[in-house]
Structure formats: C-alpha cells, structure tokens
Amino acid sequence: MKMGTALIYDEEMTKYKLLWVDPVCKIEVPERLIVSYEALVKSGLADRCVSIPVREATDAEILLAHSEEYLEAVKKTPFMHLEELMTFTQKYGDVYFHPNIYHCAKLAVGATLQLVDNVMTGKVRNGMALVRPPGHHSQSSAANGFCVFNNVAIAAQYAKKHHKAKRVLIVDWDVHHGQGVQYCFEDDPSVLYFSWHRYEHQSFWPNLKESDFDSVGSGKGAGFNVNVPWNKVGMGNSDYLAVFFHVLLPVAYEFSPDLVFICAGFDSAIGDPEGHMSATPDIFAHLTHLLMNLADGKVCAVLEGGYNLTSLAQSVCQTVQTLLGDPAPRPAQLGGACESALESIHSARSIHKKYWSCLQHAAAPFPEEPSSKNRRPAQQGGSQGPEGDAGGDAQREEEKVEEKEEEEIVWPEPLRRVAPSLRSALLLPDAVECPDGCARFSPAHGPGPLERARLRKSYLKESEDEASVTLLYNLTALLGQMEKNEIRNGLALVPDVSMAATLLTSASLSKRVLLVWMGEGPVPSQIIEDEKTLVVHINSMEPHEAQSKYYIPIPLKKGCGDTAGVMQAVLGLLLPLGYQYEPGLVLLARLPGYQVEGGLWQQLTCLLQGLALGHTLVLLQENETAPVGITASCLLGNAALSLGPLVAPGPEDVGSFERLRLRLQTDWPLLQTTAPEKR
Numbered sequence: 219m220k221m222g223t224a225l226i227y228d229e230e231m232t233k234y235k236l237l238w239v240d241p242v243c244k245i246e247v248p249e250r251l252i253v254s255y256e257a258l259v260k261s262g263l264a265d266r267c268v269s270i271p272v273r274e275a276t277d278a279e280i281l282l283a284h285s286e287e288y289l290e291a292v293k294k295t296p297f298m299h300l301e302e303l304m305t306f307t308q309k310y311g312d313v314y315f316h317p318n319i320y321h322c323a324k325l326a327v328g329a330t331l332q333l334v335d336n337v338m339t340g341k342v343r344n345g346m347a348l349v350r351p352p353g354h355h356s357q358s359s360a361a362n363g364f365c366v367f368n369n370v371a372i373a374a375q376y377a378k379k380h381h382k383a384k385r386v387l388i389v390d391w392d393v394h395h396g397q398g399v400q401y402c403f404e405d406d407p408s409v410l411y412f413s414w415h416r417y418e419h420q421s422f423w424p425n426l427k428e429s430d431f432d433s434v435g436s437g438k439g440a441g442f443n444v445n446v447p448w449n450k451v452g453m454g455n456s457d458y459l460a461v462f463f464h465v466l467l468p469v470a471y472e473f474s475p476d477l478v479f480i481c482a483g484f485d486s487a488i489g490d491p492e493g494h495m496s497a498t499p500d501i502f503a504h505l506t507h508l509l510m511n512l513a514d515g516k517v518c519a520v521l522e523g524g525y526n527l528t529s530l531a532q533s534v535c536q537t538v539q540t541l542l543g544d545p546a547p548r549p550a551q552l553g554g555a556c557e558s559a560l561e562s563i564h565s566a567r568s569i570h571k572k573y574w575s576c577l578q579h580a581a582a583p584f585p586e587e588p589s590s591k592n593r594r595p596a597q598q599g600g601s602q603g604p605e606g607d608a609g610g611d612a613q614r615e616e617e618k619v620e621e622k623e624e625e626e627i628v629w630p631e632p633l634r635r636v637a638p639s640l641r642s643a644l645l646l647p648d649a650v651e652c653p654d655g656c657a658r659f660s661p662a663h664g665p666g667p668l669e670r671a672r673l674r675k676s677y678l679k680e681s682e683d684e685a686s687v688t689l690l691y692n693l694t695a696l697l698g699q700m701e702k703n704e705i706r707n708g709l710a711l712v713p714d715v716s717m718a719a720t721l722l723t724s725a726s727l728s729k730r731v732l733l734v735w736m737g738e739g740p741v742p743s744q745i746i747e748d749e750k751t752l753v754v755h756i757n758s759m760e761p762h763e764a765q766s767k768y769y770i771p772i773p774l775k776k777g778c779g780d781t782a783g784v785m786q787a788v789l790g791l792l793l794p795l796g797y798q799y800e801p802g803l804v805l806l807a808r809l810p811g812y813q814v815e816g817g818l819w820q821q822l823t824c825l826l827q828g829l830a831l832g833h834t835l836v837l838l839q840e841n842e843t844a845p846v847g848i849t850a851s852c853l854l855g856n857a858a859l860s861l862g863p864l865v866a867p868g869p870e871d872v873g874s875f876e877r878l879r880l881r882l883q884t885d886w887p888l889l890q891t892t893a894p895e896k897r
C-alpha cells in the first residue's frame with residue numbers, strides 16, 4: 219500500500235498583498251503562508267513530507283470551472299496600475315487584485331493539480347497544498363471572498379477528466395460557505411460537496427439563502443450537496459465531531475468516493491477573527507484521521523481560509539502530522555453538541571433522509587413553523603457537559619469578549635504527538651509468519667516463578683501447560699510496553715480470546731479501557747462488571763440483558779458480516795462513545811467464527827486508532843491466521859480498503875439503533891442527533 223505525504227508550497231504565492239485600505243480584505247496577508255510553512259519546517263514535519271514543485275495551471279485547466287471572459291479579464295490585471303486594479307476589484311465582492319495575483323492564482327491551481335496527480339498515480343498516499351489565493355468562494359465568472367480561481371473545484375473536474383475519478387468527495391471545513399464549489403457541482407451526482415459554515419440565520423457573510431441546510435443540490439445532483447449551517451458562534455470540538463459522526467461520515471461512506479478533497483480552511487479554529495468558533499487546533503487531527511480511510515486513503519488537503527496566524531499554523535501542523543500517520547492527540551474533554559448544533563445536525567439529517575439510506579432513521583423533517591426560522595434557540599441549560607455548552611457559554615463569552623473587543627483569546631498549545639520508536643508488535647505462535655514491517659514481540663525478560671504462579675492461579679486451570687503461562691506473561695509485557703508508549707499498537711493470536719481480554723482489561727494501567735467485542739460469544743462477566751472498561755459488543759444476538767452504562771451490545775440482525783450495519787454502528791455509535799469515553803487503551807477482540815469481509819475489519823481497525831493515542835491491541839483466535847496480514851497492514855498505518863458504495867442497513871437494525879441511541883444519549887451526549895425539545 220502506498221505511503222508518503224506530499225507537501226506542495228512555493229514562496230512565490232506570498233508575493234502579492236493588499237495595496238490599499240480595505241478593512242474586509244486586510245486579514246488576507248502573505249504571512250498566512252509564511253507562518254504555516256515555517257511551522258511545518260520548525261516542527262520537522264516538512265522534512266518528512268515529499269516536496270512536490272508547484273506549476274502554473276494552463277488556461278484549459280482554469281476553464282474547467284471558469285468562463286473565458288472571466289479568465290481573459292483576469293489576464294489583464296498584471297498590466298494594470300493601482301487605480302485600474304481598484305476599479306477592476308470593484309466589480310467583485312470582498313476580494314482584492316494585485317499585479318502578481320494572477321500569477322499566484324495560477325500557481326495555487328497548479329499546486330492543487332500537482333497534488334492530485336501525485337495522489338491519483340500513487341506516488342504518495344495523501345498530501346497538502348499550502349496555497350493562496352484561496353479558491354472556494356470564486357465562481358465561474360467572478361472573484362469573491364479573497365478567491366480568484368476555484369482551486370478545489372478545478373481539481374475535482376481535473377481528477378474526473380484526467381484520472382477517471384468516478385466519485386469525488388469535497389469536505390469544506392472552512393468556517394465560510396464555499397458557495398463557488400456548491401454552484402459548480404449543483405447538479406453533479408459525481409461530486410459530493412459537504413460544507414459547514416457560520417450562518418446565523420443568513421446574517422453572516424456571504425448571507426446566502428442557498429447556504430442553508432435545505433440546499434441539497436438540484437436535478438441529478440439532488441442529495442449531493444450537504445450544508446450544515448452554524449446558527450451561533452462558539453462551536454467547539456464536540457460540535458465538529460458530532461457533525462462528522464452523524465452527518466458527514468455516514469453519507470461519505472455510503473457515497474464511497476475514490477478521491478477526497480479537503481477545503482482546509484482554518485478560520486473554523488479558535489481565535490479566528492472571522493469564525494469566532496471555539497474548536498482547538500488538535501481537532502483537525504481527528505477530522506483528518508476520520509477521512510483517511512475513505513478512497514483508499516487518497517486525501518488532498520488544500521488550504522482555504524484561516525486568519526489567526528497562531529491557530530492557523532497550529533492547525534496546519536495538526537493536519538499534516540495526521541496525514542503523515544502520527545498518533546492522534548488526546549481529544550479535549552468532549553461533551554455533546556450544543557443545542558444550536560443539534561438543530562443544524564437534525565435539519566441536515568432530516569432533509570437528506572430521502573437521499574441517503576444511512577439516514578433513513580433520521581426523524582422526518584419538522585413542518586416549517588414560520589417562527590422557527592428566525593427564532594433564536596433559547597440558550598440551552600448546562601445539561602450537556604463542558605463542551606456541550608459551547609453554543610451557550612461561548613455565546614455569552616463571545617458577547618462579553620465583543621464588549622471588551624481587545625481581549626485576546628488564548629488556548630493551550632497542542633501537545634506534542636510522539637510516535638513510539640516501534641509502531642506494531644505482533645505476538646504470534648512461532649509457526650505463524652510475521653508480516654513485513656511488524657516486529658515479532660518478545661519481552662525483555664521472561665516471567666519469574668512467582669509471576670508464573672500468579673498468572674497460573676488467576677487465569678489458568680492447573681492443567682494448562684507452561685506455554686500458556688508464557689503467552690499470558692508476554693501479553694502483559696506487550697501491554698506494558700504499549701502503555702509506556704514504547705510501542706504504538708499490537709496484535710496477538712491467542713488460544714482463548716475471552717481469557718486474554720480478561721487478563722488485559724484487569725492488567726491495564728489505563729483508567730479507561732475500550733473493549734470492542736466482535737462476534738457472537740458472550741463477554742466475560744468479570745469484564746462487564748469492571749467499571750473501568752467500556753464494552754461495545756457488536757453481534758447478531760437480540761438485546762437480552764439490561765445494559766449497564768458500560769456494557770453496550772449493538773445487535774445486528776445479519777450479524778457482524780453486515781457491512782452497512784457494522785459501519786452504521788461504528789460511525790454513529792462506537793466512535794462517538796469511544797471519543798467521549800477517551801480510553802487510554804483500545805482492545806479489539808475478534809471472536810472465533812467471526813466471518814467478516816476484509817475491508818470492513820480493516821475500517822474498524824483503522825478508525826479505532828484515532829483513540830488512545832493509537833494504542834490499539836487486536837486479539838485474534840489462534841487458529842484463525844487469515845486476518846493477521848490485513849490487520850497488520852492497518853496497524854502499520856496503511857489505509858483500509860474502500861468498501862464500495864454501502865447499501866441500506868436492515869430496517870429492523872435501524873430501529874434498534876435508534877432505540878439504543880435514545881436510551882444511551884443521556885449518559886453519552888455525543889450520541890445526540892437532535893435538540894432536546896425536539897425529541
């Protein structure tokens with residue numbers, strides 16, 4: 219599987235700036251690129267990337283998304299003097315021209331196309347283009363919002379035309395609506411455009427009705443435009459993750475793109491003068507991670523906005539570090555989405571219910587009460603945990619800050635994300651070959667007699683041979699090295715998965731262990747009773763025992779082999795639970811006889827690595843060596859195989875999901891998808 223992350227940047231794109239007074243445009247400065255690139259160099263990340271040179275886009279490439287008259291008009295700007303540039307600029311909104319901006323705009327497009335070429339031909343797995351001017355606001359015949367040519371829209375057309383891409387996903391996490399991209403693919407079912415954006419009931423720029431959640435695309439493109447408007451400022455990490463888990467990811471997996479673009483604007487990060495949001499830079503590490511198992515990992519991140527030079531640089535580094543495969547950071551205390559975000563999530567899910575089978579259980583669209591549109595939702599109570607108050611507290615905070623105006627918003631610098639020297643250690647019987655890239659685990663020293671006796675007494679029947687004792691000891695040794703961050707993740711082939719899981723959950727030093735139990739066998743009661751272990755059990759059995767807060771069986775009629783069902787469970791239940799629980803260790807136990815298609819097992823193994831700093835320990839049944847290779851590939855950081863378009867999950871499963879979600883969301887608010895009063 220291809221590895222390698224491309225970084226495309228050229229300082230030529232810093233060589234244009236605002237030449238007159240314009241309070242709207244003054245934030246779009248060359249320093250945006252300079253501080254971002256310097257941060258990548260200083261952190262050592264730039265050196266770990268494959269540096270790809272930029273090039274100028276050709277006319278033909280620019281015409282993939284722009285009219286000839288617009289291109290011809292822009293071509294004249296290098297020869298204009300100041301007054302002519304100002305007059306030319308007046309024709310468009312919230313943008314400025316400069317004698318060198320046409321050159322830079324061609325380089326920004328060319329850089330993006332270079333990224334696409336290298337990803338689509340497999341020279342690298344993914345990458346980032348650090349470009350300006352940005353692109354997502356520019357339209358066929360108009361510059362807008364600091365944008366001249368629509369870098370990502372052109373690149374998506376280019377990927378379809380020159381690389382035979384069939385389905386392209388564009389995730390626009392910039393805080394502004396990329397209306398230019400929406401217009402370009404309005405009726406195109408081969409390009410799924412997702413955007414969240416500050417909206418405030420159309421009172422925020424660009425103040426468009428078509429930025430609301432009910433713009434779903436038109437004609438054959440209906441359903442392939444997903445807008446999530448933020449109707450309040452102060453949205454935080456929980457709000458962003460909730461939108462990914464409950465809106466974007468289910469639809470993206472059903473769509474199954476063969477290429478993913480990120481309109482990577484970082485004005486959605488805390489401290490930004492435009493966004494006024496509260497999400498911290500490390501959240502972009504998780505958002506990137508959650509997209510990296512789509513399209514066999516082919517992800518092209520392209521810089522859009524981002525106007526706070528500190529959070530911009532930090533967020534760019536968080537994104538690139540994840541593209542490089544480094545362990546995800548520990549997410550800040552997550553609560554549930556705030557009430558306003560839940561309303562937006564609910565609106566987007568219900569309007570798209572008829573286009574996406576993964577949303578079929580979303581509640582029906584509410585009849586439009588005339589007042590509801592401009593009714594500002596009441597400040598929600600403090601019921602949703604610290605982050606869950608984002609809309610409330612931050613809103614109040616926001617007003618306070620606005621009064622003081624000058625108060626500088628500060629946030630903690632993201633923690634260093636240290637990759638252990640050894641990535642994947644496998645505990646395998648000697649007869650089983652160790653896949654390339656992994657290390658066969660052997661402990662520094664064997665168990666002493668006391669250790670043997672203790673293990674035998676606690677976990678083995680007298681009859682068990684010495685080999686079993688050694689295996690148990692080696693398991694605890696492997697766990698120990700993981701929890702000391704000397705090893706990132708591991709896999710063990712064991713004679714008895716239940717016993718191994720029991721040993722590991724009790725031996726773990728982590729305050730919280732997430733155990734994902736895949737298959738039909740019962741979870742040992744000792745584990746269920748263990749308060750520090752959250753067990754999520756995906757199986758085909760009917761929900762029988764009364765679930766505790768820490769034992770969550772997810773029944774699938776067709777069992778664990780049901781790709782659509784399992785992905786629904788993973789995206790809409792397991793991951794929100796896992797992120798909220800914030801475990802120090804993730805155990806993934808595959809029970810004997812668990813028949814599952816390789817890609818699905820890989821998706822699970824990869825997605826779970828976003829938790830617990832990547833400390834994932836996979837337990838497989840000794841005599842089932844088939845999954846060793848595909849599991850090891852994912853533990854090494856390769857992307858999971860694409861699943862292909864997903865079919866609808868079984869209707870009976872959908873019902874039990876919703877009942878489960880409704881029952882659990884009081885304890886686990888990140889499971890919420892609708893605002894309280896609407897339940």
Ligand SMILES: NCCCNCCCCCS
Binds near residue numbers: 392394492522523524
């Ligand atoms: N009152 C007008 C504000 C216009 N702000 C334009 C922001 C463009 C961001 C591009 S990512």
Ligand SMILES: [Zn+2]
Binds near residue numbers: 393394524
């Ligand atoms: Zn923006």
